[in-house]
Amino acid sequence: MSKTILIVDDSSSVRTVVKAALMGAGYSVIEGVDGKDGISKLSGQKIHLIISDVNMPNMNGIEMVKEIKQMPDYKFTPICMLTTESEESKMAEGKAAGAKAWIVKPFQPPKLLDAVSKLVLP
Numbered sequence: 001m002s003k004t005i006l007i008v009d010d011s012s013s014v015r016t017v018v019k020a021a022l023m024g025a026g027y028s029v030i031e032g033v034d035g036k037d038g039i040s041k042l043s044g045q046k047i048h049l050i051i052s053d054v055n056m057p058n059m060n061g062i063e064m065v066k067e068i069k070q071m072p073d074y075k076f077t078p079i080c081m082l083t084t085e086s087e088e089s090k091m092a093e094g095k096a097a098g099a100k101a102w103i104v105k106p107f108q109p110p111k112l113l114d115a116v117s118k119l120v121l122p
Helices: 012-024 035-040 061-068 088-097 109-119
Strands: 004-008 028-032 049-052 079-083 101-104
Touching (some): 012 109, 028 035, 035 061, 049 061, 049 109, 061 079, 061 088, 079 109, 101 109
Parallel strands (some): 004 028
């Protein structure tokens, strides 16, 4: 049974690249277009990892992480931020919210898959 990963990014091109890399590695993928949409995709099914942008409309990635960490079914789900934000303060804010990893765009798919393999438990 394949592992399911939720990608949350307001850029359809980023979602497409990430989805292609993940599906090519055998993962199932669910997509969300912003933080609110990402949370709406958490419908009780098992999600093994969430990959999220920080800067999005409606609800940013860090706000989304804080909200997800309050949800009993998902509070232990690992979250990786995939963003253009590289400032230490933003990374610290993400980590404090509950993000486990931080990848700065532009990224190389092999680097993303390496991070994913460390975050998705067998």
